[in-house]
Amino acid sequence: MSAVVTEADRTAEPSPASGPREGAFGNAVALVCRECRHEVGLGPYYACPECFGPLEVSYEFPAITRAEIEAGPRNIWRYQALLPVPTDIESSPNTEPGFTRLLRADNLGRELGIENLWVKDDSTNPTNSFKDRVVACALSAARELGAKVFACPSTGNLANAVAAAGARAGIKTVVFIPSNLEQPKQVNSAIFTENLVAVDGNYDDVNKLASEIAGEEDGWAFVNVNVRPYYAEGSKTLGYEIAEQLGWRLPDQIVIPVASGSQLTKVDKAFQELIKLGLVEDKPYRVFGAQAEGCGPVATAFKADTDAIRPVKPDTIAKSLAIGNPADGIYVLDIARRTGGAVEEVTDEEIREGIVLLARTEGIFTETAGGTTLAVTKKLVETGVLDPTKETVVINTGHGLKTLDAVSGQVRAAATIAPSYAAFKATGI
Numbered sequence: 001m002s003a004v005v006t007e008a009d010r011t012a013e014p015s016p017a018s019g020p021r022e023g024a025f026g027n028a029v030a031l032v033c034r035e036c037r038h039e040v041g042l043g044p045y046y047a048c049p050e051c052f053g054p055l056e057v058s059y060e061f062p063a064i065t066r067a068e069i070e071a072g073p074r075n076i077w078r079y080q081a082l083l084p085v086p087t088d089i090e091s092s093p094n095t096e097p098g099f100t101r102l103l104r105a106d107n108l109g110r111e112l113g114i115e116n117l118w119v120k121d122d123s124t125n126p127t128n129s130f131k132d133r134v135v136a137c138a139l140s141a142a143r144e145l146g147a148k149v150f151a152c153p154s155t156g157n158l159a160n161a162v163a164a165a166g167a168r169a170g171i172k173t174v175v176f177i178p179s180n181l182e183q184p185k186q187v188n189s190a191i192f193t194e195n196l197v198a199v200d201g202n203y204d205d206v207n208k209l210a211s212e213i214a215g216e217e218d219g220w221a222f223v224n225v226n227v228r229p230y231y232a233e234g235s236k237t238l239g240y241e242i243a244e245q246l247g248w249r250l251p252d253q254i255v256i257p258v259a260s261g262s263q264l265t266k267v268d269k270a271f272q273e274l275i276k277l278g279l280v281e282d283k284p285y286r287v288f289g290a291q292a293e294g295c296g297p298v299a300t301a302f303k304a305d306t307d308a309i310r311p312v313k314p315d316t317i318a319k320s321l322a323i324g325n326p327a328d329g330i331y332v333l334d335i336a337r338r339t340g341g342a343v344e345e346v347t348d349e350e351i352r353e354g355i356v357l358l359a360r361t362e363g364i365f366t367e368t369a370g371g372t373t374l375a376v377t378k379k380l381v382e383t384g385v386l387d388p389t390k391e392t393v394v395i396n397t398g399h400g401l402k403t404l405d406a407v408s409g410q411v412r413a414a415a416t417i418a419p420s421y422a423a424f425k426a427t428g429i
Ligand SMILES: *Cc1c(COP(=O)(O)O)cnc(C)c1O
Pocket: 129, 130, 131, 157, 158, 257, 258, 259, 260, 261, 262, 263, 264, 320, 321, 367, 369, 370, 397, 398
């Protein structure tokens, strides 16, 4: 199970030198099973030894003020006290994602009939997706646990983020992707690492292979496998930022794309923590999940009103969301139901239209995952599920330059002309 510690570490007499250094995980105190609440110490563990349920980081937070956070750096480390990272994290080599813009989207709002709409634009992170957030936390954990190799199975964006962060940190990286992945996402990894492995199979096959390697090899930190509890906490920063950028207030409604479901569950965790810490006022908010019809196992279960998520074989242009067997799907269902939200799905055609809609109204070029989120938002308004009078945030998780093929047939081709005024006039532009 644990691949980061070596066999020698595991069998050695416990000594202060062999474990993580004091304060390596900040205010985190343990890993807790999300199913049976069994606790284990902070280490390279991800499955509960009692019930094999997923482990999650738990904390003992000191009193934290808004002013202390506001005085921090303009990246995710301003929330260091709320993450499983050391107090000196700012000085470690990392790509420092976060504090991306929260844009008022009045044009888009008018188009969709939503009065008070915001776009949280995570396409401006160092490798142009929200994955830089989770990778920054995973890298910290990997280093504190003494990993020699930084790795991941990925639907594309994660591979880009791992390869880039590893390059800057000077640690060997190995990234695994499905072989049918978009070319720009492949090049975006290969530019940072020599070790890009394309597996003939879908993401779920890639993930299985990664788990096997994690079990066989010592010293490998697979960011979303054996250091997943630390990795996943990085997504909380999206929730913290949205609240802080709204003036320390929670939105009424939020729409989030769902692949494994990790991001959605952590944004909810972030909102809950902010309430508990007294940093925002307690209020009801509704969480909505967005999937593609070609890979919508969580949406299907939500609509069937069941907890049984049936794995699917993905077939959609939204490749970054193409996880047929989502690890956190069940928790996404819990959150959508608890908050009065929903999980909805849209066709590839609607996804393409969603990409164009955001571009034409707000000047933001999103990838297929963002197109999915936009299209689901539109569908939720049209079906009367989302309340158009309530303040709503839509998360754009990635950049359109990585999925150009998805929309190249959607836009008008250039008018190619001779270099003359007459030729220009003839275009009718
Ligand atoms: C990975 C990814 C997601 C979803 O992430 P999960 O936490 O696995 O649900 C959403 N959008 C983009 C662009 C991604 O790369």
